[in-house]
Amino acid sequence: MTDIDPKTSFRGLPLTPEQDVEIRHYITVKKRHGEAWDTPELNAMLKDMLEPPGEDEEESGLDLDVAKSAAERAATFVDDAMEPIEASEEFNAAMEFEAMKAQGF
Structure with a gap:
């Protein structure tokens, strides 16, 4: 670089x-x-x-919406009473589940 x-x-x-x-x-x-x-x-x-041209704006906007939705669904698995580390692990696991679900697993 x-x-x-x-x-x-x-x-x-x-x-x-x-x-x-x-x-x-x-x-x-x-x-x-x-x-x-x-x-x-x-x-x-x-x-x-x-500002090099990137991906098609509509396409990247769609990906952003999908990611936001997945994060919102994953956030529902996190409880406010959880320890921060446990909450982070639960959120990461839920995000992985959402990613697998999107890929059809």
């Missing part, structure tokens, strides 16, 4: 050294051709580097 040093990267952004080199190369090429370098294209590149 490469180190990210915002102090030395473009505009102090948390870019990897490879991303910083790519941005600086883009600027150099634009300047060499006498073109403006601070463009919407540069901003889009930076946005992609800082």
